Amino acid sequence: MDGSTHETADTGHYRVLARKYRPESFDDLIGQEPMVRTLTNAFDTGRIAQAYMLTGVRGVGKTTTARILARALNYAVPGKVDRPTIQMDELGEHCAAIMEGRHIDVIEMDAASHTGIDDIREIIEASRYKPAVARYKVYIIDEVHMLSKAAFNGLLKTLEEPPEHVKFVFATTEIRKVPVTVLSRCQRFDLRRIEAGRLIDLMRGIVGKEGVEIEDEALVMLARAAEGSARDSLSLLDQAIAHANGKVEAAVVRSMLGLADxxxxxxxxxxxxxxxxxxxxxxxxxxxxxxxxxxxxxxxxxxxxxxxxxxxxxxxxxxxxxxxxxxxxxxxxxxxxxxxxxxxxxxxxxxxxxxxxxxxxxxxxxxxxxxxxxxxxxxxxxxxxxxxxxxxxxxxxxxxxxxxxx
Structure with missing residues (x-):
């Protein structure tokens, strides 16, 4: 999921590690090199699909990748860059709003709570209008497998031939529940579980930035418990730091997770x-x-x-x-x-x-x-x-x- 090195401004409220170190560019993603390589080639040659399907287990970075993809599609730096690219070396004019989920032209919808055909009709109607300020109007639909059969059918025509200014990014943990008629209209990426060794490196880097001491064996335990999910590993790390109230030792993590030596x-x-x-x-x-x-x-x-x-x-x-x-x-x-x-x-x-x-x-x-x-x-x-x-x-x-x- 992430390897982001940035920190957000201190607003006086504690931000959990999974949000504080959420990646903001493809360079920050870990464990998803095949997808990044494919997107790099596609953007460099201008072969940008109209819809993307991101699938994988919880916590590997599907929603984060969708936001990064929306950022890449709308990336613009006045006087320097004015085209879609995944090489986002500096913050563009739309980047902050997109990554914080508040951009007017990047619409995020949770299909788990918006399952019906009426919700899809709203998307279809709104897609006719050009974006207000960005290059593309991007619809990010999370847990897309939760849409009803009627909603999927209503989406098919727009998904196959969307207006030039519209892109769709879908995310799901249950790819088999998505109709093949929808899958055939999307470019699919299977986000991989992240190897335990890379999760350990990720957590070691974060505790270094946070100024927290932690034993190597404790990191191994947390990485195993996360089962390939970067978000889970950081949530568990957050819990372990709070539980230890000092140096995070293996015995503390073992007790927290209910593990045996x-x-x-x-x-x-x-x-x-x-x-x-x-x-x-x-x-x-x-x-x-x-x-x-x-x-x-x-x-x-x-x-x-x-x-x-x-x-x-x-x-x-x-x-x-x-x-x-x-x-x-x-x-x-x-x-x-x-x-x-x-x-x-x-x-x-x-x-x-x-x-x-x-x-x-x-x-x-x-x-x-x-x-x-x-x-x-x-x-x-x-x-x-x-x-x-x-x-x-x-x-x-x-x-x-x-x-x-x-």
């Missing part, structure tokens, strides 16, 4: 893989006592199971910046010791167990039973191993479990 989760994983159910249950109870959510502990176990599987199949995954040193070293050790069948079976049991725990009236008890199943299954033979042992005349023996790597 990664090292303790890996220890728990080792207990399960060696069939040490008593130790596993004690460790889970200790995690619960210090505030960890049982379902989140199971999710962390599933994440580590996935990591060990990836490291077994693709060792280069250990170079991921979002991994702690503990996860890298012990993850590689488990990947070497455990069979792929055991890892896959553990993953499946954890996925089912997470749903059970979330729905249970007693989450800790439900999580205990999930651990019991996994620990007892860890040293059981797989069906083909059991059949092979019976065919060979011996008793089937478990081959999946191994002593946990130290």
């Amino acid at each position: 990664r090292a303790l989760v890996i220890d728990l994983f080792g207990d399960l893989m060696s069939g040490e159910i008593a130790d596993a249950l004690t460790r889970l109870k200790n995690l619960y006592d210090i505030g960890a959510d049982p379902a989140v502990v199971l999710e962390d176990l599933a994440a580590f199971t996935h990591l060990a599987t990836r490291l077994k199949l693709a060792p280069e995954a250990a170079a991921d910046d979002s991994l702690t040193e503990e996860e890298k070293t012990r993850g590689v050790a488990f990947a070497e010791k455990l069979s792929l069948r055991v890892l896959a079976r553990t993953w499946q049991m954890l996925l089912k167990g997470i749903d059970e725990t979330c729905a249970a009236s007693r989450p800790l008890a439900a999580a205990d039973m999930v651990l019991v199943r996994i620990a007892h299954a860890a040293d059981l033979p797989t069906p083909d191993e059991a059949l092979r042992a019976i065919r060979d005349g011996g008793a089937p023996a478990g081959r999946g479990a191994s002593p946990p790597p130290s």
Whole structure:
């Protein structure tokens, strides 16, 4: 979403980090290089589409990108630039108003609260008139998938052949709900989830500007919790700064997010893989006592199971910046010791167990039973191993479990 280096004027009111550091140009966007490259070429050659469709998960910058696109379409610096361009090195005469959502010729509409054909008729009627002061009249429709069928149908003709002075920019998190008749009239851009490493760099730069100290492990936790969303990462960072009231330490963030210590989760994983159910249950109870959510502990176990599987199949995954040193070293050790069948079976049991725990009236008890199943299954033979042992005349023996790597 963003990497903006500017700050807004102090108005006496606190602005959350996600708004304060909202990007204002394509140079500020992070993680969306393919889209920026395509738009750069299109604007340089004058091949500007009449409608754009921006899609992606929450917080990757769809609405922000729509405003930047409106700014680029109407970019003008008296005596210097008077054409659409994405090279916006200085503030143009319309830029501030567009980015603040108050420009008369850039109309933003939330389709979630304006779903009907009457709302679209207003747009169609208003689109006939030329912009008041800007080059283009730009309609930004957020959550466009919420429009009714009649509203979509009413928009089709204008969308296909809009007046020369009108551009449409749509944003949606549910691209499959947008009719193909609308998609076919738009130039589509899929905004990507932002990699954890880039989110960490983004947050590290912002805390530097804010004069806040934060531990690297805390940044890793926040980046993971954001799941590729820049807005979520900055909202969580805001919360962590307020929660810590000083230096933001990993323990504070862990408590805020309801997470378990990664090292303790890996220890728990080792207990399960060696069939040490008593130790596993004690460790889970200790995690619960210090505030960890049982379902989140199971999710962390599933994440580590996935990591060990990836490291077994693709060792280069250990170079991921979002991994702690503990996860890298012990993850590689488990990947070497455990069979792929055991890892896959553990993953499946954890996925089912997470749903059970979330729905249970007693989450800790439900999580205990999930651990019991996994620990007892860890040293059981797989069906083909059991059949092979019976065919060979011996008793089937478990081959999946191994002593946990130290």
